[in-house]
Amino acid sequence: MKIICIGRNYADHAKELNNPVPEKPxxxxxxxxxxxxxxxxLYYPEFTKDLHYEVEVVLKICRNGKHVEEKFGHKYFTEIxxxxxxxxxxxxxxxxxxxHPWELAKAFDHSAALGALQPLExxxxxxxxxxxxxxxxxxxxxxxxxxxxxxxxxxxxTSRFFKLHVxxxxxxxxxxxxxxxxxxxxxxxxxxxxxxxxxxxxxxxVK
Numbered sequence: 598m599k600i601i602c603i604g605r606n607y608a609d610h611a612k613e614l615n616n617p618v619p620e621k622p623x624x625x626x627x628x629x630x631x632x633x634x635x636x637x638x639l640y641y642p643e644f645t646k647d648l649h650y651e652v653e654v655v656l657k658i659c660r661n662g663k664h665v666e667e668k669f670g671h672k673y674f675t676e677i678x679x680x681x682x683x684x685x686x687x688x689x690x691x692x693x694x695x696x697h698p699w700e701l702a703k704a705f706d707h708s709a710a711l712g713a714l715q716p717l718e719x720x721x722x723x724x725x726x727x728x729x730x731x732x733x734x735x736x737x738x739x740x741x742x743x744x745x746x747x748x749x750x751x752x753x754x755t756s757r758f759f760k761l762h763v764x765x766x767x768x769x770x771x772x773x774x775x776x777x778x779x780x781x782x783x784x785x786x787x788x789x790x791x792x793x794x795x796x797x798x799x800x801x802x803v804k
Contacts, residue, residue, distance in 0.1 A: 598629050598764045598765060598766075599629075599762070599765045600627035600628070600629070600631055600765075600766050600768065601624065601755050601759065601766070601767045601768070602625050602626065602653075602682060602767075602768040603624060603751055604619075604624075605618065605619050605623050605745075605770065606622070606623075606745050606746055606751075606769060606770025607744065607770055607772045607773065608743070608745060609743075609773035619745065621746075621754070622746050622754050622755070624754075624755060624758070625699055625700075625703060627703065627704045627709050627768075630706050631704055631705065632709050633707040633709060633801065634711050636799070636800040636801065637707075637801075638802040638803065639683060639707055639801055639803050640707070640803075641778075641779075641803055641804065642685060642705060644685065644688065644705075645686075646687055647685065647686040647687040648685055648686070648777060648778050649683070649685075649775050649777055649778070650729060650731070650737075650776065651683075651737075651771035652680070652681055652727065652728065652729035652737050652771055652772075652786050653679065653680050653682055653768045653769055653770055653771045654678075654680075654741055654769050655677060655678050655679060655712075655766050655767065655768050655769065656673075656674040656676075656677055656751075656752075656766065656767040656769060657675075657677070657678070657714060657764070657765075658674060658752075658762065658766070658767070659673060659674055659675050659676070659763060660672065660673055660761075660763060661762050661763060662752075662756050662760070662761045663760040663761070664757055665752050665753050665761070666753060667750055667752075667753040668749070670748060670752035671722070671749055673752050674717065674748070674752070674767075675716065675717050676714040676717060677715055677717055677720070677725070678711060678712040678713060678714045678799070679712045679729075679788070679798050679799045680709055680711045680768050681729070681784060681786065682703065682708070682709060682768055682771060683705075683708040683710065684702055684703055684775075685705070686702070688701050709766075710801045712786055712798035712799025712800075713799070715798060721791075722741075723741070723742060724740055724741060725740065725741040725788065726738075726739075727739055727740075727786070727788050727789065728786070728787055728789070728795075729785070729786050729787070730784070730785040730787065731778070731783070731784055732782055732783055736774050737771070737772055737773070738772065739773075741769075745770075748767075748769060751767055755767065778803045779803065780803055780804060781802075781804075782802070783800070783802050784799075784800070784801045784803070785799065785801075786798060786799035
């Protein structure tokens with residue numbers, strides 16, 4: 598099982614971190630040990646003093662594929678959920694300043710919180726509204742219609758480099774509004790239905 602992550606896939610998020618908007622998907626990976634499931638808490642890592650949340654729509658791959666054509670990308674996922682890409686921002690800044698990879702900041706144990714899977718048929722695939730609450734207040738709000746690279750393109754692009762396997766996850770990028778968490782914070786990832794109602798699919802307490 599692989600966790601494939603896409604960085605800077607919403608223009609407003611790239612701008613808020615003073616990063617250029619990418620011309621092709623920015624891809625990085627997390628190991629299986631990064632998964633945090635079943636609404637278990639995240640224990641604040643001792644190696645960072647600036648831990649950030651980044652909520653993202655996550656695709657679960659449902660069939661194996663290599664060099665998938667974009668027009669067939671929709672056949673490779675039938676379920677989605679929300680995930681939080683936890684990032685040690687201070688460590689990431691140090692890595693970037695030295696031209697080093699981001700793994701220490703992005704791929705540490707339990708850095709990929711994952712919510713309950715939802716059938717794709719419940720959503721308008723081209724306009725999935727979602728967000729994140731911290732301690733009951735909305736801190737991130739996004740819509741997949743604003744993706745720079747849509748789901749099908751991500752599947753096609755990443756499958757050129759890595760064979761996709763059933764059970765892989767693709768974290769598709771975070772909208773603007775990322776920020777720091779502290780011990781005691783309660784995070785809730787939600788989808789918004791056609792009636793404007795929020796459905797929480799991911800809960801995570803920081804301890």
